[in-house]
Amino acid sequence: MNNKKIMIYGAYGYTGELIAREAVARGLRPILAGRNSKKLQPLAEELGLPAMAVELGASETLERTLRDMDVVIHCAGPFSTTAEPMMRACIEAGTHYQDITGEMEVYRSAHAMHKEARDAGVVLCPGTGFDVIPTDCLAAALHKAIPTATHLTLGFDSDSGLSPGTAKTSIESLGVGGAIRRQGKIEIVGHGELTRTIDFGRGDKFAVAIPWGDVATAYYSTEIPNIEVYIPMSPRRAKKMQRMNRFRWLLGKPWVQNWLKGKVDQKVRGPSEEKRSEQKTWVWGEIRNDRRGERRIGRVVTANGYDVTVHGSLAVAEFLLDYGGDGGYFTPSKLCGYELVEKLPGSGSIKVGID
Template identity: 85%
Template sequence: MNNKKIMIYGAYGYTGELIAREAVAKGYRPLLAGRSSQKLQPLAEELGLPAMAVCLDSSETLERTLRDIDVVIHCAGPFSATAEPMMLACIASRTHYQDITGEMSVYQLAHSMNAEAKAAGVVLCPGTGFDVIPTDCLAAALHKAIPTATHLSLGFDSDSPLSPGTAKTSIESLGVGSAIRRNGEIEITGHAEFSRTIDFGRGEKFAVAIPWGDVATAYYSTGIPNIAVYIPMSPRRAKKMRRMNRFRWLLRKQWVQDWLKRKVDKSVRGPGEEKRAEQQTWIWGEIRHDRRGERKIGRVVTANGYDVTVHGSLAVMEFLLDYKGPGGYFTPSKLCGYELVERLPGSGQIKIGID
């Protein structure tokens, strides 16, 4: 097991560091990598690990570095800018790729590179964290319950605060809007345009649709043509979000985006270990076949999103270290099976029934 080589790129970010520390605790010795040697060195010295600074725009150096690597866990966002060069380098060096993105555009990009990855025998599996392991696995389990379903709704309820990277990704979506999938196509909608009342697992709550990664990935996992993802939100906040739709043009401006992200750098810190241990996440899903009147509800409770990301990424990494199958693009449930979420520390069993 430990003779295989792993790279964690973006290891000095909040989540990258958590993954690196847990990898060492499990007996692995990953190569820590990122753009800044100054930021890499303290963590590498503390953990006794090798480190290498390499920029993603230096494709030849990156490919050369990856030739001896079996699996990359890519943790450096924004993934809309960093995923493509890393995926291309992984395909060229025949290195399996996974990341912790939540950005729909990255899932669409990986899906579009399926043929190239398959020809190289390389697995591309973005979204091996909280986005999208729990919801993707629940979607796959629900699809097994109603294989001919026409509609899928997913959602989650969590008290966990945002990490800096997740907060920045959320800022990028402010100027774009929300999204659903309708009749097989992704449709950009206004913020909080779609709402409903949902019992995620701890009582009914008002919820709104968000541009979560499953709008892309659940379609790749299930083929269901109509998909939406919800989170709880107070009606008052939803009203503010709807007002914000008038200013999406302004929120797309680069100077506004940069200003908001600087505020994140100054004020947002990921939760500590003690805080994470206190938090759980309630995952919910509804699948239905409208014409036949079939409907089922699924739920699963997991640890907080950051611990899911750490343990989920390492579980997929371990799967890929022993992987003998074909290359190509995979969602987590397509690669490892929908039971993946149930195997993660702090997760319960998926339960499907009729509410």
């Protein structure tokens, strides 16, 4: 492992910087990279790490740079724009790829590149952060309990706010709607359309379905044909979401998207280390086989989403540095096993029972 290299691309973003600092604390010497040399240099000098500026659009230069790398942790959003060129460059360069996205379309894109990546011996593993390690691992553990399941419902409850990147991802979904999986196919539903009451681990709460990445990844991990993902939300806020459905056509306009994302840049900041240490996340899942009347509930408590992303992305990177298996697209649980989440600092054990 000592002779192998990790690149953190987008290292000067909020989460990228957290990952870089933790990597150094672990004794790793990642190469910091990104599009803006002026933003890269101060962090590289402070941490005593090499840095290089390279544009994602400069495909030949990017591929040449990646040939010296063993693993890329891609942290530069919006991933809807940046993930595909980086994945394709990694396939050409023979470099394992992972990222911290929660964007469903990135997972679907990576899944579509499975054969190319397998033939190149390259692992594509997007979603090696809070999106989607805890929910993906819980889905895999629940699937082990009922291998013939027909329905999977996941959810999480956290006191942590959105990171700038996640906030921008949420904005991109405003013009599309929610998403669930029905009979193996992804369906678009209205914002706030599906609701239920869930005990995520802190008592019953009103919850609303959201277009979380597991609508794609949990299906790739388990092949369960019906999947929904929920978060707690006040009924009043759910009503506001439902009213937004009338304006989805407007919310998807590029100028509206850019305006809203500009507001994120102005107002959304990641929390301090002290604040993060106070925030945990309660992850919940329900699996059923309706034909047989079987049902199980699973739960796991993790650290806050930012710390899960930092430790999860580095755990997967270290796994890939010593990896000798096949290439291709993998979810986190398919690559590292569902126990991955239990090994992260601040995480408990997955508990599955009848409830």
